Structures are given as structure tokens and as C-alpha cells.
Amino acid sequence: MLTREDIFNYTPDLKYTTSVAYFSMEFAIDQALKIYSGGLGFLAGSHFRSAYQLKQNLLGIGILWKYGYYDQSRDKEGLMTPSFVQKDYFFLEDTCIVFTVPVHDTPVYVKAYLLKPDTFGSAPLFLLSTDIPENDEISRTITHRLYDPNEATRIAQSIILGIGGAMLLDLLKMEPDVYHMNEGHSVSLNFYLYAKFRNLEEVKKRVVFTTHTPEMAGNEEHSYRLLKEMSFFYHLQEHEVKYILGMEGDNFSYTLAALKFSGKANGVSKLHGEVAKEMWGGNPGICEITSITNAQNGAYWKDQEIARAILDRNDQVIVDRKKGLKKILFKTVADQCGKLFDENVITIVWSRRFAGYKRADLVMYDWNRFLNLIGNTQFPVQFIWAGKPYPEDLGANSLFNEILTRVRPFANCAVLTGYELGLSALLKKGSDVWLNNPKMYREASGTSGMTAAMNGCINLSLPDGWVPEFAKDKENCFLISAATDRQSDAAIDAAENKSLLDTLEQVVIPMYYEHHADWLTILKKAAANVEPAFESGRMADEYYLKMYRR
Known part of the structure; x- marks a missing residue:
């Protein structure tokens, strides 16, 4: 099993001894590692470069996307067209850690890879893949495409990131002081934490959330029925989720749930912090929303x-x-x-x-x-x-x-x-x-x-x-x-x-x-x-x- 010394090649500065696990669907660490689409990934990449430079006690949980987001090609008329090309990364360390995550009441095998800090000068990053021989073809496709257009696949991706990432940390015996959700994609991790602590306040003590967009398309929602079928709520039933979070209706909002599970949340500029408060502030039980303006390395x-x-x-x-x-x-x-x-x-x-x-x-x-x-x-x-x-x-x-x-x-x-x-x-x-x-x-x-x-x-x-x-x-x-x-x-x-x-x-x-x-x-x-x-x-x-x- 990997030790902390295997994962980090530095001792955290005394200013930053609080241990943090940072969950994000995309990271733009280097041109050679194509697991990002845009600003969310660019922000995470710069955060991880600075975390490395400051020697912060922070590690990342992400997904190893087989085809990345997509490659921009041109058709015979010279117009832009998307193409999907398999990516190979020999600079990642195969940790040999394989475990199962329940998806649609079925165990899906997940393998963990590690991007070590000295590879590209970033805080350590674990990347999860389901594209391994232990899985059937459908399960293997979960980690093929960033932001897959199929609704069930997108939900499965969030389960692998959130629940799978939290399970990996437990397997490594590295329970962090803080779980940081960079956008709402990893909100399923909270149901795993709730199963451990059986108390919403105990979850809130450990979780923080960054919301990145006022666009409704970026604030994901799915039906409770489908999420329950997909095992998104881990061991909870639909009525239990609604009761714990005080959320009714037919659809489950990732952002709203993240605000209710977190002890604190932030927008990514002062103006966005105010917009986020206006968007979500009327909902009872949400956490404080502050702002930390994005930056680049x-x-x-x-x-x-x-x-x-x-x-x-x-x-x-x-x-x-x-x-x-x-x-x-x-x-x-x-x-x-x-x-x-x-x-x-x-x-x-x-x-x-x-x-x-x-x-x-x-x-x-x-x-x-x-x-x-x-x-x-x-x-x-x-x-x-x-x-x-x-x-x-x-x-x-x-x-x-x-x-x-x-x-x-x-x-x-x-x-x-x-x-x-x-x-x-x-x-x-x-x-x-x-x-x-x-x-x-x-x-x-x-x-x-x-x-x-x-x-x-x-x-x-x-x-x-x-x-x-x-x-x-x-x-x-x-x-x-x-x-x-x-x-x-x-x-x-x-x-x-x-x-x-x-x-x-x-x-x-x-x-x-x-x-x-x-x-x-x-x-x-x-x-x-x-x-x-x-x-x-x-x-x-x-x-x-x-x-x-x-």
C-alpha cells in the first residue's frame, strides 16, 4: 500500500498542515495530460501548481479520461469537427490499487493512478479509471469521455469521482481534514461520508464547496428516481435524502445539495459571490457563501x-x-x-x-x-x-x-x-x-x-x-x-x-x-x-x- 512519502515528495509547510482532498472533474496540469475542457480545469491546474510551490498538504482526486475532452480536427472543408483519440500516459504511476464502487447496484472496478508532484511540479493527483479488463464494456466507458453526453454515464462519472474518490482515501488510510468539492460533480461523496458519520453536522465539519458558474447548464440536476437507480445516494433511499437535506421536488440539484452538505462555500469572484448568494440564498439550510477570486500561476x-x-x-x-x-x-x-x-x-x-x-x-x-x-x-x-x-x-x-x-x-x-x-x-x-x-x-x-x-x-x-x-x-x-x-x-x-x-x-x-x-x-x-x-x-x-x- 502507498504511504504518504510515496505520494508526496515534500513535507508540508507548517502554515498548511491541514490535510485537504480536492475533488475536481478536470485538471489542466500540463499540455501532455489532456483531462480538462476549459476554465474549471485551468483553475485547478494553477491551484495545484501553487500548492506545490507553497508546499501545501493538498492532494487531488480526478478522473483519467481515456479520450480526454475531445480533439479539435478539421473536416475536408476546413471546418471544425470533434474527434476522439485514445490518450496514453506513461508518466503516471500505476498504483496497482483496484477496488469496486457500486454503480446501478453493480460493483464497478476502479483503478487508481498517481501523478507524482515532481512530474509537472504540482500537488499530487490521483486519477481514477474504469477502463480496465475487470469491467464489462459499458462499465469501461464510464471514464472514456469528459462530460459524456449520455445522462446515465454522466451520473456514473460523478459516482466514480465522489464515492470512488472517498473510498480510495479510506483504502489509503488518508482520511483528510477537509474534502473540497471543486464544482458540484463530486457531490455523491457526501452520501458516502454520511454513511460513515450518520450525521449531517459531522459531514458539514469536513466539506467545503466551490461553485463556478451562474449558468444553469453548469448547475447539474437529475431526477431522484434515476439517481437512486444509479446508486448515487450510496445506501440512502430517496425519501431519506429529501429528509436529511430538506429538498423536495422531482429533481435533485447538485449545487443545492453541495451547499447543504458543506460547512462553507465560495464563489470565484466578488461579483460571482454576490450572484451566487442571490441565486441560492433563499434556500433554507445552505451554508455561508463567501468569495475567493480565481487566479492563475x-x-x-x-x-x-x-x-x-x-x-x-x-x-x-x-x-x-x-x-x-x-x-x-x-x-x-x-x-x-x-x-x-x-x-x-x-x-x-x-x-x-x-x-x-x-x-x-x-x-x-x-x-x-x-x-x-x-x-x-x-x-x-x-x-x-x-x-x-x-x-x-x-x-x-x-x-x-x-x-x-x-x-x-x-x-x-x-x-x-x-x-x-x-x-x-x-x-x-x-x-x-x-x-x-x-x-x-x-x-x-x-x-x-x-x-x-x-x-x-x-x-x-x-x-x-x-x-x-x-x-x-x-x-x-x-x-x-x-x-x-x-x-x-x-x-x-x-x-x-x-x-x-x-x-x-x-x-x-x-x-x-x-x-x-x-x-x-x-x-x-x-x-x-x-x-x-x-x-x-x-x-x-x-x-x-x-x-x-x-
């Missing part, structure tokens, strides 16, 4: 040369290095799109998890004005889009390909595929403007702009998520004004498109070309303001102070 994300130049306030080195980083990004543009971008031209990037409310096409809302913008020869611009829509989200996939089709004729517009850690880093280092224009109050945090600012890229954003805690318009970023008339989506889109284009045409682009000293002042101010406030060392420490303290 500077050591992982920063280009060290431009970081030193910004710190030294060496403007010429900043300019030269930025052009060098743009050239590196533009090789990918040329390779994928056959378009040669110019490092002397302002480059605007929209890149993040691809979902409808994030409005990747907002800049095109007034098409004729967009054409004038990209056709301006006095102040030329270059646009790049990238992101991964959920493979079964037909609307988001259609929008991705619509943007690709509309801008294909233009030599200064590119849509890139393969949005993972590697491409994300290229885009942040090789862009001048990081565009973020979600529908207001629907972006819980939106951390990509943090790492952009670390790399000499200036944010152009609506004041949602983390941005209000950071933004000083025309001092460390450029702000898009939120629509005052919020009666219809069309009115909002029209007003915010106008503000976006006004800001680009009248402020951002002229400053880049005619007042570059002012541009560099904003760039340096942004880098100075983003760290340490939005660096994940602060965040990892804050979780210990606010959430893990017994």
Missing part, C-alpha cells in the same frame, strides 16, 4: 523574458520581445490557415471556452462596421479566434464554424483549432489585446485575461467576473460599457457591440499606433496590478485561510 504562464522587461520598465525590450512572441504565434496561424500575419500590426484575440453567452461573434454584430474595421489601411488590425465548444452543443459548434466561414476570405482574420494549454499560452503571449465580452453577470470569473496581462497583452473587457476587482479604464485595461437598456438580448448586443467598436476605433487602435508610449504605460500597469492579487499563490493561501481552517 505566474511561474507557469509567464514568458520570463517579457516579464523581466516589464519589471525593469525596459520599453525597447518589451516591444522587441512582444514582436518575437507574435512571430511565434503567427507560425501557427500560417500553418493552420495559410495566412501570413504581421508582427507590426495590432493583434486582437478572442479565445476561451466556447459557449453562446461568451459571444465570440459580438464584434461582428454590425457586419458593415466590422468590415470597415478590418479593412482600415491607416490603422490595420488582425483578429484571431479560438476555443472549444462542448461537442454536443450544436449551437456553439455552428457559431464556431460560422465565424470561421465568415472570416475565411480575409487575410487578417484567423480561426484556430486545438485550444488547449499550449495554444492558450501562445495566444496570450502573442496578442496585443485580449477581448472578453460575455453577457453581463454570467461570467463567474474568466481567468484568461489574468495570464494575458502577465504577458504584455492588454484586456479589452466588459466589467464582469474578476474584471471589476482589477480594472481601471485606460490605466491598466480598456473597458466596454455595459448596456443600460437590458430589456432584450438584441438591445444589449447592439449597445455593447457599439461600445466595443467605439472603444476599438477611437481609443485602443489609435493609441497603439500613434501613442505607443501610453500603450506601454497601460501594459506595464496591468502587469503590475495582476500580480500578486490575481496570481494563484494568493488564491491557494486564501483557501487555507478562509475555507480549510478548522
